[in-house]
Amino acid sequence: MWTTSVKVSPPSEDKRWKLVEATMRRLGHEPSALIETLHTTQESFGYLDDVSLRYVSAALRVPLSKVYGVATFYHFFNLKPQGNHNCVVCMGTACYIKGAANILGEIEKTYQVKAGGTTEDNELSVLTARCLGSCGLAPAAVIDGEVAGKLSPEQTVERLEKVIHP
Amino acid sequence: MIAEELSKTAAAEREAQAQFEHRINVCVAASCLSSNSDKIKSALETEVKKKGLEKSCQVRGVGCMRLCSRGPLVSTETQGEDETQPASVLYQNVTPEDAPALVESLKGEPVKALECPTDTPFFKSQVTIVLENSGKIDPERIEEYIAVEGYATLLKALTTMTPAEVIAEISRSGLRGRGGAGYSTGLKWTTVAKANGGSRKYVICNADEGDPGAFMDRSVLESDPHRILEGMALAAYAVGASHGYIYVRAEYPLAIKRLRAAIRQAERNGLLGTNISGTTFSFTVELRLGAGAFVCGEETALIASIEGKRGQPRPRPPYPAESGVWGCPTLINNVETFANIVPIIREGGDWFAGIGTAKSKGTKVFALTGQIHNTGLIEVPMGTPLREIVYEIGGGIPGGKAFKAVQTGGPSGGCIPAQHLDSPVDYESLIQLGSFMGSGGMIIMDETSCMVDVATYFMEFCMSESCGKCVPCRVGTAHMYDLLQKITRGEATMADLDLLLEVCDVVKNTSLCGLGMGAPQPIFSTLRYFRDEYLAHIEAKQCPAGVCKIHEGNEEVIA
Amino acid sequence: MSPTVRVKTLTIDGQAVGAREDQTIMQVARENNIFVPALCAIEGLTPVGACRLCIVEVKGVNKLLPACATRIEEGMEVTTNSERVANYRRTILEMLFSEGNHICSVCVSNGHCELQTLAKKLGMTHVRVPYRSTMRRVDASHERFIADPNRCILCTRCVRVCDEIEGAHTWDVMGRGINSRIITDLSQPWGDSDSCTSCGKCVNVCPTGALFEKGKAVSEMSKRQEFLPYLTLMREGKK
């Protein structure tokens, strides 16, 4: 038995595929490189669509269903594009006992979106984190990459409004 | 790099540091960084430049200074004989606007308004072994680590100790795994060392810290990454491995960045790689990123994840020590365990065994959070009473509220009530109290927390983190969560409570891995100490803490 | 069998038995006509220890061990049917029934279903935990087979037989925890799968009516699993 090493070409000319290829090359195109490759793909494209998953599957010789199984097992991976803005509410224990659930509830109510989802107008993605490590600032959230601490539900929505409707 | 070159580098770095009369240290670990400590650092740098003090005053980023609730933290150090100046001053709640005042103070009096007292129990009661370099060195420069004798222990062991002697020292120290269950580290190393792996064995650092409310490992990785690499290298030498992985959460970008830099620096200096220090010992380390799955803290799930698969555990035995990553003998320890290795080899196992209690040796790092004055990272000797941690180190409960419970051990742990505050913190005592050491989250709750709600919170966690492989954990956690919700809504009956306990029993005893086995623990411990709160929800349809929203149920089982 | 494999002795339910050292508790129990229930384990596929129905007590070990994935050891004392284990198994079955939508009376596998048979055999009279009543779509896109995830117990036999025996790896599991479910390729309709060879092995190893042949009415779908041991030997190059 022999294995052919037919080179699988990226799905498009997009330069970002070079980054994905680099990760696969670094790890010898081994099937075990799947998670690292998905990380690079998501980092480069923001999320994992069917086109990327098919390419990674072919390039690493991992069955499609296995790729999909891995991509959906780990909550870090997004299979849908994210909104223009995002808000990550920390649900670590320290934040929780200081009212993080109320903050999340207020956001969900105000923007009609569930944690893990994106608003219909694609303006806001709401996510939760297990712990931001900012327990000293509890309850905390990250709004477009900026950590905001010691929040009340009202303050959080105020801050979100400033970002979404400046 | 051989030992001689290493001491030369250390001496050169120390000399370079001595050139500066003053040093301003800005905490650049995650918590302070999230309150803009990077901007403070650049403001200080600008100010120093403006005053023309670049030659005499160094501004640098350092690791975690522990009192996170007062962050951003900045410390100033002054050398020399000037007796009127305190050698070191710690400042709290610093903003970029404070930069001029801080730089000005180097020549005169400390800035009183920002001063953070360090003669308090928070600092004085701590014993730093794991965190000995944290907040003192720049984690992004290997030279600073070398200047505090970093990698000297590794080179000493490689040239003067046999692998068996290294293991013997670890065994003598009594060190137990800091990731959870507290398995003897010496025993684990011995098993891997004895395993017949041909030429391939692996050492894995479990940095998939996932307990909600725990950030000890993150701080260690961000504050002193070389310490972990050196500990792993010592382990690899001891068990006969030549490859290592650090499995770190993708949610920790700063830790990843610093680890990557540290690995590169160590390789460049010949402290990782082939034929380290001219010996036959070779050791390489690679990073693998987790992707948001708590279950990957479980050894066999972590291995599956490193192999690029769904992070699902498999039945043990065989244990990873015999058959781990790629089927090879594999040693897995967590971050804090590896952080203890260097001091043990450097100072000797007996020294380490002199700290702590009869069965729990050394210190333990905790992330102290919740309804407490001093939130942050603490390191205390094993056996320290909980009361001392809560009321002295932690400074007690804010707002005149009453203490209710301290939660340890994360989602597999429990809530310890006030009547047990005099218990010492060690592996056995915590288990006796229905809790668990876990990785070191310690969350203080006051009277405003509802314990049924807290149990529901942890069950939601376990449900969404269950990998779904085994039936009891996959389905049982969902049922436990639903039943708890029914209780918090005031819709449950005593029959529901009985059913809940029965499901708990099955999940605890039949689940495949520790996640399922430990999942009912928060229910057991809250029921043990706060049964009246459960009864209040069920019988009186009331939430004593006023947290739960009670729905008047109109359907009841008539039994 | 390699000549170096040794024989070990142990007791199962008080009965002294001898076995090859590379055998599992379940294999030895079955050779000796001792019944150990199982839904994920099937002779010929790698054991995964997932359904937990085969848990047994081993003297001196404080946790319950899955018989399918535990190697025998010299002097082991195994108890397969204590009252405690029987109770646990019943509750686990209740969990499985509550998780899906198992309506035996209208199922193609009624009378041939391993889940149903075990419920009877282990004395599960009713399900005490609430039914979860989740919505799962039936996939009838394949020309010969139907997948009804309402009846799926996530034993992963289909995933393993497709990967280990057929070599197609059409099936896998997506999601995790209570949201796990079996998928073909990129969670697309089975009929659109490029990798599926339509060999039907998945259908025949499926213990319930989750995978079945088109055109079968209630009670008509019985599974044929005799092919598996032979194919396993072929794969291992022993025939």
Added chain:
Amino acid sequence: MSTPKVRVATIWLDGCSGCHMSLLDMDERLIELADKIDVVYTPLMDVKQFPKDVDVTLVEGAVNSHEDYERILEVRKNTKILVSLGDCAISANVPSMRNPFGVEVTLKRAYVENVTLNPQIPSKEVPPLMPLARPVHAVVKVDLFVQGCPPSADTIHFVIAELLEGRTPDLSERTRFGA
């Protein structure tokens, strides 16, 4: 005077009446039983009010409507031994197949989408549905479970005969779900 007869009732909640048909399939054995039992309430006879002090009640069907719910509470209050007869009573069986869809979708499908003449969701006479069709034991305590869809006449006869003897019938070899 002979010993008083055992007072037996049967009720029909949401089920297809198959369990009651199976009961009637006992044929001549019903006559024998009549010496020992008094059937005090059943959908097969014209009694409006569920009586008090019933010894054994056999329940067919799931608790699906609010009416089912009220009735089973009443039955439980007045029954010593409550028997879930058949899969609908035990598991909600076929009636539960509407659960994943919700009440609204179910009613729409039944009374609007599949109806050509004057489609409308009834507001009177048809008892309103509860959010979920549930097994009887999810609502009240049940003492015995007789599986089967329906349980055979032999099984039902065995159950009654054993109960009359004061024994708990062992059904492990006699019936199962979907039997």
